[in-house]
Amino acid sequence: MEQKFNRNQRIAAITKVLVENPNKIINLNRFTELLNAAKSTISEDIVIVRESLSRLSMGKIETISGAAGGVKFISEVSKEQTSEFVDGLCNVLMGKDRVVPGDFIYITDILSDPNVITQAGSILASKFNSLEVDYVVTIETKGIPLAYEVAKILGVKLIIVRRDPKVTEGPTVSINYVSGSSKKIQTMSLARKSINKGSKCLFIDDFMKGGGTASGIRNLLHEFECELVGIGVLIDDADTPRKLFNEYMSLLQFNGIDENGGAILSPSNL
Amino acid sequence: MEQKFNRNQRIAAITKVLVENPNKIINLNRFTELLNAAKSTISEDIVIVRESLSRLSMGKIETISGAAGGVKFISEVSKEQTSEFVDGLCNVLMGKDRVVPGDFIYITDILSDPNVITQAGSILASKFNSLEVDYVVTIETKGIPLAYEVAKILGVKLIIVRRDPKVTEGPTVSINYVSGSSKKIQTMSLARKSINKGSKCLFIDDFMKGGGTASGIRNLLHEFECELVGIGVLIDDADTPRKLFNEYMSLLQFNGIDENGGAILSPSNL
Known part of the structure; x- marks a missing residue:
């Protein structure tokens, strides 16, 4: 029946x-x-x-x-929900116990917490929806859950750029880039067959300092005849004044460590 | 109003x-x-x-x-949906162009495709729901999207074990382990503050060969006084007869490369 x-x-x-x-x-x-x-x-x-x-x-x-x-x-996220989420996240990250030696903030737990990442991903995805990208791209490791969530909400595939070529991936293309934070020359690599020529890509990462990694991603994508059309990060280091990119979106700004040893964070202008 | x-x-x-x-x-x-x-x-x-x-x-x-x-x-996935998904994935992966030198199958695209990972994650999560775990654990890099999806569906946090300790993570605990596939000694490490004592953990990964990585995860979790209570992988290498673990769940079995150079895959007994 x-x-x-x-x-x-x-x-x-x-x-x-x-x-x-x-x-x-x-x-x-x-x-x-x-x-x-x-x-x-x-x-x-x-x-x-x-x-x-x-x-x-x-x-x-x-x-x-x-x-x-x-x-x-x-998917849409209202202005109120966005503010509430971003304010809440600032408060969580300003906890003193989060500052680790070297004046870094410990954000690893946040970056793989589905509660946080689902909301952060929804907000970022809603900002980039109109770009109609073909892929979301990230570089291993910490930004992967966020990038995955954005890709899922935008209905496209995720490409994970590796730091070293892997034997299981067949022919790869590698480029060198200068990381903005460490000023060291680093390598990023991507399997030949991972991405279609002529695609529009959105780069999603956890943290942006000088923009060296984003710049490397743009160059790597050029090797595949693909274009970087947008950049979205969870946290953006406001203390590094001249970014290699003017056009990017962040949810929070990191403004260094205050005199009491706590991190200073504020909502980005969304 | x-x-x-x-x-x-x-x-x-x-x-x-x-x-x-x-x-x-x-x-x-x-x-x-x-x-x-x-x-x-x-x-x-x-x-x-x-x-x-x-x-x-x-x-x-x-x-x-x-x-x-x-x-x-x-979340629940019916037996019919499970079979349909697993059979479909076997067919996709048996394509000849997926075998790369060294007789590996190229699965990188599958592992970060939200369409595939959402379904695979739902199936794995439904199998482990009754364990009431506190965390899902994975090791970087390729299994992260799948592990994230399983954690999200189970409503728990994801812990990503790193291959090297990172400066941004504060104090870390590292252990050495012998990888089943390469027989090399490798290191895995996890931030001290990442996980609560006495937690029950589920390990999710993309591929299992000898079980050396899972065994390493178990030892690492012991250092945190936590217990590994379940293991789930997308693909399990049936050609490696004696796994270090008898108890694990996979969606597909890899049975090597056939005489025509294509991968042989079959649905696991779910």
Whole structure:
């Protein structure tokens, strides 16, 4: 016997599928089959989901017409949620026990905490949504969860640049770059087959100081005939005045260590 | 003026919040405030969401009573979805162009593709949900997106073990271990403050050969008075007969390279 679902039940199922597939076009046939309902019925359900999420500033649902058309969910974060999250994160990171010898802040726990990364990723993704990038790119290791989350929300693949070529990756392209923080010459490398020519890429990382790494990423992408079209980081070092890049987005600014030995952090101008 | 939402609209909003916060207890007050509705109304809404998701094998909603109580969403993947996903992934990985010199399979793209990792993570998380772990642990680099996804679905933090101690992490603990595949002595290290004593941990990685890395993780966790209670990997090398661990879970088995130069892969017994 075929299952029937009432409107309330269909709305729960449709919302789940859309929210779990951000920026992916879902053909209405997927819903008509899953829920054993007519296309017109599903369309009405989607109007209700759209209205509810929109009134609560929880995201948009766009309709794409044509044969490959359907609907897609676009994640949104309201200005209030953004401020609340960024302020909260500043407070957490200003704890004195976070300053480690060498005047670094310990942020490793934050960078792999799904609670933090999901929200930070949603905010960054919403800022870059209109660029319509083909890939999100990051460099190992600490920024990987954030970059993964941004890629997932933008509905694109993630490319992880390595510090050394690996035997399991086949032919690789390597470049040298000068890291802004250590002034040392470093290497970054990427497998030949990892990225399609002519792609638009967004670089996501945990921390930006002089911008040397971002500059290296741009050069590496040029080797693949790809373009770096945006840069987003969680924290940006405001004490390093001249960044190699003027155009980038950060959620927080690090303003050094105060006289009591605590880190000074402030929300970026979002 | 206070906003009112009808049942359909409330169900869309409740589903979104629950699905985006797997394994997290959401207090009903959050919904009563967000949706300006009585607790009894929200409870009825939740019953409808629960029934719909359950009928479609899309997950469970559990009620937790008491002062710190509420409801939580537990992700589930049906047997059919699991088989379909694992069979599909086998087919993708058996492509001849994936074998790189040294008889390795190129899986880097798969390991950071949100489409693949979301599904693989959901399947692994659903297998380990009953262990009630405190952390998911992985070692840099390739398994990080998968481990992050599993941690997120289980509602716990992710710990990333490093190959070298980093200056930004404060005091670290390092151990040596023998990697099963290369037989070389390697180092793994973890910041002192990264993990609470007495925690139960789940190790997630991309590939398992002899189990040397998992064994190293177990020893490292012992240094923190923590216990390794489960191991999950995407691919398990069936050609390495005696694993250092009998108890682990994989999604696929790698059975070497066939005479035509293609990789042989099969679904694990899930």
